[in-house]
Amino acid sequence: xxxxxxxxxxxxxxxxxxxxxxxxxxxxxxxxxxxxxxxxxxxxxxxxxxxxxxxxxxxxxxxxxxxxxxxxxxxxxxxxxxxxxxxxxxxxxxxxxxxxxxxxxxxxxxxxxxxxxxxxxxxxxxxxxxxxxxxxxxxxxxxxxxxxxxxxxxxxxxxxxxxxxxxxxxxxxxxxxxxxxxxxxxxxxxxxxxxxxxxxxxxxxxxxxxxxxxxxxxxxxxxxxxxxxxxxxxxxxxxxxxxxxxxxxxxxxxxxxxxxxxxxxxxxxxxxxxxxxxxxxxxxxxxxxxxxxxxxxxxxxxxxxxxxxxxxxxxxxxxxxxxxxxxxxxxxxxxxxxxxx
Numbered sequence: 174x175x176x177x178x179x180x181x182x183x184x185x186x187x188x189x190x191x192x193x194x195x196x197x198x199x200x201x202x203x204x205x206x207x208x209x210x211x212x213x214x215x216x217x218x219x220x221x222x223x224x225x226x227x228x229x230x231x232x233x234x235x236x237x238x239x240x241x242x243x244x245x246x247x248x249x250x251x252x253x254x255x256x257x258x259x260x261x262x263x264x265x266x267x268x269x270x271x272x273x274x275x276x277x278x279x280x281x282x283x284x285x286x287x288x289x290x291x292x293x294x295x296x297x298x299x300x301x302x303x304x305x306x307x308x309x310x311x312x313x314x315x316x317x318x319x320x321x322x323x324x325x326x327x328x329x330x331x332x333x334x335x336x337x338x339x340x341x342x343x344x345x346x347x348x349x350x351x352x353x354x355x356x357x358x359x360x361x362x363x364x365x366x367x368x369x370x371x372x373x374x375x376x377x378x379x380x381x382x383x384x385x386x387x388x389x390x391x392x393x394x395x396x397x398x399x400x401x402x403x404x405x406x407x408x409x410x411x412x413x414x415x416x417x418x419x420x421x422x423x424x425x426x427x428x429x430x431x432x433x434x435x436x437x438x439x440x441x442x443x444x445x446x447x448x449x450x451x452x453x454x455x456x457x458x459x460x461x462x463x464x465x466x467x468x469x470x471x472x473x474x475x476x477x478x479x480x481x482x483x484x485x486x487x488x489x490x491x492x493x494x495x496x497x498x499x500x501x502x503x504x505x506x507x508x509x510x511x512x513x514x
Contacts, residue, residue: 197501201244204255204263208240211264211315212271218307226292226304230271240267242396242505243371246389248498250379258319258378265315265328266371272308273335273367275301280339316374324374331370338362350429351437351450357398360405365397384492391489396506399482405430406475406513409467421463427452431478435471476513483510 212231218224240263247259255263278291279301292301309332316328342350342359349355372393376386408423409432423430429450440446445462448454454462466472483506493499 194500194504195497197241197245197505200248200253200498200501201241201255204244204260205237205240207255207260208237208244208264208267211261212268215311223304223307226296227308230275230292230308235267235271237267238400238505238509239270239367239371240264242368242393242502243375245498245502245505246372246375247379249493249496249502250376250381250385252379253498258321259375261315262319262321262324262374262378263371265312265319266367266374268308268312268315269328269332269370270367272305272312275305275308276339279305280343319374319378321374321378323377327370327374327377331366334362334366338366347451351434353431353434356429356431356434360398360401361394364401364404365394368397368400369393388489388492392486392502395482395486395489399479399486399506400509402431402475402479402482403509403513406432406472406479408432409463410472410513421459421466424449424463424466425456425459431475432466432471435474436466436469439470440465472513479513480510483507 213228215224215227243263243266244255244259247253247255247263252259275292279298292304296304313325313328316325319325338359339362341362345355369390370393372389373386376389381389405423408430409421411420419425424433433446433449437443437446437450443462443465445454445458445465448458449462486506487503490499490502
């Protein structure tokens, strides 16, 4: 198998030709079923429509990448199969992610996600916000059941980072939002912080050393940053039926992502770009600009930045000995990079 990110030769052992290495799904599939059970074990709530709405959200087709990472980390640290604490922590990470999607869809005015209607497409804003709040509360309950004060503190810190990031984005001006540094801060708060939660909170639950925890923090950060950059590339290059939203939807909503920033480096005076950076374009102008970005070198430049983050994520795991779980984490990084190859 050819990899996009080549692991360090001295620490990555090639399996015998007749034996394929176990995948992430092979290693954590049974444990993910336990995670599904705990996130669906909702308390009795009223009205009945709330439970139904939450079930629809939980069954909406997410890939469960965050709990998968958390469970692979547990296995790499020798807690395999994961115990109840690890399963509840993995469930908390996924529920926190789900809660953020509900609020994000409302903030963005999104009526569709993954090809299905969002909650706010059918409910009032107040009801949608309260449903998101319910999911945040349930995520916190699951985190508490991991029986680690440190993990609970990491969970709370992550939520603060995410909310502060949304507020900063909402109150920043166009000039600020059009800088690379601001973009990196935004995607850390939005995405990478939750990958760091999955790795470092699980490190705490599993009794990792300080050195191991720091390596896992770096892995989570770099994987999360690369993961979001790839999503932002796909917003320009993907097909609507695959990504579940119109091509270029972020730019149309005034959200400046890496492909636009890279395009701006060589097309700063482009009149379509200037009005897009200010959020003042009509549909035809956005269509023209998005098409030019799609066909420009900005896409490849963004892909290289994502690849660099992936390589750093792989290198961070060099402190851990060779194992099937570590190899599966390498494989996850490579798998997500392949979405834009």
